[in-house]
Amino acid sequence: MSINEVFPNPTVKQVIFQIRFPNLFYMESKIIGDLQLKIMKEFPQSTLLFRRQLLFADIGPEVKLENISGDLEKEAGKKIWQFKSDKNFQLNVLTDTLDITSQYHKTYDLGGADKFRDIIKFVLDSFFEVTSVPIIKRIGLRYIDECPLPSKDNDTFRTYYNSIFPIDRFNLAEAKEMDFKTVIKKGEYYLRYIESLRKIEDEYKLILDFDGFAEHITSEDYLTVTDDLHIIILEAYEKTIKEPVYQYMRQRRES
Numbered sequence: 001m002s003i004n005e006v007f008p009n010p011t012v013k014q015v016i017f018q019i020r021f022p023n024l025f026y027m028e029s030k031i032i033g034d035l036q037l038k039i040m041k042e043f044p045q046s047t048l049l050f051r052r053q054l055l056f057a058d059i060g061p062e063v064k065l066e067n068i069s070g071d072l073e074k075e076a077g078k079k080i081w082q083f084k085s086d087k088n089f090q091l092n093v094l095t096d097t098l099d100i101t102s103q104y105h106k107t108y109d110l111g112g113a114d115k116f117r118d119i120i121k122f123v124l125d126s127f128f129e130v131t132s133v134p135i136i137k138r139i140g141l142r143y144i145d146e147c148p149l150p151s152k153d154n155d156t157f158r159t160y161y162n163s164i165f166p167i168d169r170f171n172l173a174e175a176k177e178m179d180f181k182t183v184i185k186k187g188e189y190y191l192r193y194i195e196s197l198r199k200i201e202d203e204y205k206l207i208l209d210f211d212g213f214a215e216h217i218t219s220e221d222y223l224t225v226t227d228d229l230h231i232i233i234l235e236a237y238e239k240t241i242k243e244p245v246y247q248y249m250r251q252r253r254e255s
Contacts, residue, residue: 003238006113007249010106011145011208011241017120017226018099020138024131027095031130032081035093038126042119043083043091051078087114091123098127108230117230121223128219136222140213141229147206147241148248149197160244161206164195172197186232189214189225193236210236 024031036046083091089102100123105116127133150156154167164180165172172178178197183190194209212229 003234004110006107006110007246008106009249009251009253011147011245011249012106012143013146014101014103014144015105015108015116016099016101016140016142016144017116018097018138018140018142019124019136019222020097021133021136023096024133025095027081027093028079032093034130035126036081036083038130039083039091039123042122043085045084045086047082047084049080049082051080089119093127098123108234109227117223117226120226124222128222133219136217136219138213138215139217139222139225139229140211141226141233142209142211143233143237145208145210145237146200147208147245149204149206152204157206160242162240162242163206165197186212189229189232191232191236195240208237208240 078094081093083093085104088104089100092099092101100119102116102119105114105119107113107115109115109117147161149160153173154171157163157165157167157172165178170178175197176199178195180195181193183192190213192209192211192213194207194211196207196209198205198207210233212233214225214229217225
């Protein structure tokens with residue numbers, strides 16, 4: 001079946017959109033201020049973060065650490081301009097990366113609800129207006145779902161999911177963890193698909209991780225490509241879940 005409704009209790013827990021682009025060395029001086037003004041109505045909270053990276057260096061026995069520590073610190077960190085919504089989603093901007101992460105949205109583009117697609121378009125249109133970046137090195141759209149498993153046994157699992165797990169060989173009731181991962185090419189796009197059996201807060205769940213991505217795209221095509229990635233992910237999700245999962249998502253969450 002094709003999903004055409006907004007569920008009150010969706011399995012998706014996090015959705016992430018990301019673009020990578022050529023390094024913009026003038027990000028701080030010429031871009032961030034203009035971008036902040038354009039997106040402020042949706043992202044009123046702003047923070048400058050500094051991400052430190054682990055750096056290994058062979059400095060030799062004759063070099064004193066205090067002489068190079070300043071240079072190492074400068075090389076080992078990245079600035080992150082973070083903008084948060086009053087709702088539960090945020091935007092991170094680096095000199096070569098932009099990502100939007102949401103735990104709020106329940107739909108990508110269906111009517112009658114806040115749409116993740118609208119936020120992507122709002123941010124990216126503003127970003128391209130102030131940067132004029134012509135090429136995107138990579139676009140990614142990722143969904144992470146926590147799916148129910150009322151009873152950890154093979155029969156229940158088969159009722160709920162069309163899974164890749166080899167449960168005929170490895171009984172689910174005996175499994176502490178189980179994982180499957182594949183990366184496949186879908187025309188000009190790619191899909192990384194992961195299934196994981198995990199225990200979360202004393203309950204076993206099936207974690208579905210869909211990461212669709214494309215490479216070397218012109219900026220003007222970003223929304224068309226993102227729509228295509230969403231369709232690929234949606235089709236993969238629909239092939240994995242069965243009717244009991246739809247019933248679970250139609251239930252109202254308890255307060």
